[in-house]
Amino acid sequence: MSSHDSPTSGCTSFEMELVNAMNDFVNTTPTPHFDTATIARGARRKRATAIAGIATALVVAGAGTALAVGAVGSGSDTARPAAAAAADSTTLLVRTSDGGTATERLAGVSSARARVALVHFGLTPKFTRVQKADCTKPEDAVVSLSPHAPTVVHAGDTVLVTTCYR
Structure with missing residues (x-):
């Protein structure tokens, strides 16, 4: 201790x-x-x-x-603001095979030309017609698409194309 x-x-x-x-x-x-x-x-x-x-x-x-x-391309050399593309119901954004996107503006084009453009991208067009007094020439001109920009569509998707008549 x-x-x-x-x-x-x-x-x-x-x-x-x-x-x-x-x-x-x-x-x-x-x-x-x-x-x-x-x-x-x-x-x-x-x-x-x-x-x-x-x-x-x-x-x-x-x-x-x-x-x-x-990377969102356009058919022309002049770039448009993204907001202008998004506001237009006749502009289509398509996902291309290389992973990019292509812009196709179909305002006022004939239904036949719209069909060719959509089939070119591997899309399935479905057409409807609306009567409009101010329908432009040609009479079956595209007035709207669904879906349209800014929604991106892919090959195989169906696109509703609305054309006009008087």
Whole structure:
């Protein structure tokens, strides 16, 4: 037993040895030291890395979207704004075999020419007619498509073509 022992009534010698061993451990074990500044720096570094990763992912997703929108081709060399194509109910966006998209504007074309264009893309045309006083020449001119831009159609899809008559 050590010198700092005090006789305790009702304790066995084993219990006293155990108490003395615990006291020795408490008195001789060094206090742990935590470098809070280093821990805080590490947490800030992890947070900054996570934010940078998320920002990079958002930029890449935005660039992919911009490239996808820019890949929408048109039949002419002059580019039209995407909003103009989306607002026109006679414009068709077709997924091509190479994975791109082609734009086909059928406003005012005859039903025969519209059929040829749709079959060329592997689409199934279904025609309906509506009576309109302001029907343009030719009398069976295309006035609307369903689905139309900005919806993309694929080979094998059916496209409802509405033509007019007087």
